[in-house]
Amino acid sequence: MRLAVLLTLLTLATALPARAQADAATIQAIEAVAYDYVDGQLEGDPARVARALHPDLAKRAVRSVPDKDEVLGLRRMSKDELVELTRQGVLKTPKEKWDRSVRVLDVTGTVAVARVETPWFVDYFHMGRFGDRWVIVNAMWQPKSR
16 A cells, blocks of 8 residues: 555656746746846846847747748847847836746756746747856747737
8 A cells, every 4th residue: 555655656746847846946046037038128238138148049930921932931039139139228118017927837957948928029938057057048939919
């Protein structure tokens, strides 16, 4: 009987989503990076955005109308382009109008997936932990219709 209960508990523990298995400090660290990304854009703070991003960031969106030679068109953006758009204040928004959320969807070892939502877009992040530091490596985003 004890063995059956132990095996059941072990099976349930391994079946839990990875987010539930990540400790609170890890979840908070991942959320903090995602908020640096989104809040940095809303504040117009390029340094805050830059520290959230891997140097080789790949930010992409599916193009609704691809170029004539592209069947599967993507809009691509690098870290430098995103930081420059932030410097220009493209998404700068008064704080009272901020409506954003971050949800960590999964954490496995040194990788994580998070979802960020604002009134204007939804982003899905692939994040990596490098030493003690989490950064956004890939971002796939979708504009929201208003």
